[in-house]
Amino acid sequence: MTQDLAQIAPNASRAPAVLTRRHKAAIIVRFLMSEGADIPISELPEHLQQALTQAMGQLRLIDQTTLTGVVTEFTEELEAVGLSFPDGLAGALDELDGCLSPETSARLRREAGVRQKGDPWARVAGLENDALLELIGRESTEVAAVAISKLPVDKAATLLSLMPGTEARRIAYAVSQTEKVTPEAVYRIGLALATQIDRSPQRAFEAPPAKRLGEILDVSKSSTREEVLTGIEENDADFAQALRRAILTFSDLPERLKPLDAPTLAREVGDEMMATIIAGTDEGQDRDACDFLLENMSKRLADQLRETAREITPPDTAQTENAMAQAIKTLRRLQNEGEITLLVPGQGVRQN
Incomplete structure (x- = not known):
């Protein structure tokens, strides 16, 4: 369908003599917008956004007959389409997002130079x-x-x-x-x-080595943790330093846990484990961490936990360390779930 736009709008500034497909697309877009439709033009590739804008700038007045003809042609083309596929490999990968395995998707993107949407x-x-x-x-x-x-x-x-x-x-x-x-x-x-x-090459592990090993050592016995760290320091001082930053122990809580999050952690750990920790720590940094938790919860809950700790059989070192390890595992779970955000050691900055 072609028409002389000079006949349609003789008093307007010069417009294209023939309606191209881009002009027709511009008419359809303008018509839909005038009807209140929300057209996601920004999602189009940049060159198509530019072409559409230029086509709209070349048009002036369109009479009702021309508009009806363009809309009719557009409708007929839509009705004739039985099935459509995405444009190119990029579109296919976006269409199959979540269906392909992460490894296959990443490999195809790397091989074709296609970035993720x-x-x-x-x-x-x-x-x-x-x-x-x-x-x-x-x-x-x-x-x-x-x-x-x-x-x-x-x-x-x-x-x-x-x-x-x-x-x-x-x-x-x-x-x-x-x-x-x-x-x-x-x-x-x-x-x-x-x-x-x-x-970047696809990796088998999402988390870096220091973080993975750090979370393992979080819940290891203190003697095992120190023995491992000492051995690593002898072979790779830089990795040992990164590992120490990644490790989170019970004694680190005053420096790593926000006071407002102390009640949440204590509630998730449970009264039994908390009582074991309270009863099993009497001095040092672990005691300071224990006092930090008690001081930042309600007085009623703190008194209740202290009373429970006095009533139970005093735990041995292994039982106390196990309870502390469970507390740290709980804290890591809450961190991964976004319920608690830790602070960077010595900086007072939240760490994801």
Whole structure:
């Protein structure tokens, strides 16, 4: 269907002599918008958004006969379609999202150079702190400053606290120079970082080694934990340091647990385990951690736990350590479920 637009709108500025398919698409979009439809144009590829906008800019007045003809043609084409498939491999991967195994999806994306859908910055922010530090560490100070600015405040603060002081100060200063960075540049940086994530080799374990081994040592006997750490320090001091940061023990609670979360932890641990811990600790850092929990819950509950602890048979060291290990396992579960957010050691910064 072609029409001379000069005959349709003789008094308007010059318009295309022939309605192309892009013009017809623009008419359909404009018609649907005038009827109140919410058209997700922003989800189209950038080149199609540009083409649609240019086509709309080339049109002026469209008479009722032309509009009816375009709508009729569009309706007939829709009715003739029996089945549609996504456009290209990227569309197919998005369509099968959640159906393919993670390994297959990641491999196909890497081989075809197809990035995952969605906001690239959301994918960057979803990385574990160690992986994010490694990713940002490979970039220039200016790119790192943009990344720090785009991350959630809590995560950005955590990352800065984990960096060497000179690096953190350099990036923090660079943030002050980002005022004139354009949205397009920020998007391209996010896309480049997300592409690096997509190209990373698929790993069997999601969590980094220090975190995985740290959670194992969390609930190990203190003697075993120290023996393992001592042995690792002799072979790899850097990994041992990362491991010590990842380990969470009962004595760490005053430094790692927010006071408001103490009642939640005590309730989830249960009266029996809490009474065992109270009865089995009498001095040192474990006692301080125990007092921290008691001081940050209601007086009635604290008195009740103390009374229960006085009534039970005094536990031996193994029973006390087992109860503490159960408390830490419970804390890790609450952390993974998002019920509790821990603090970074010595920084007072929440850690995901």
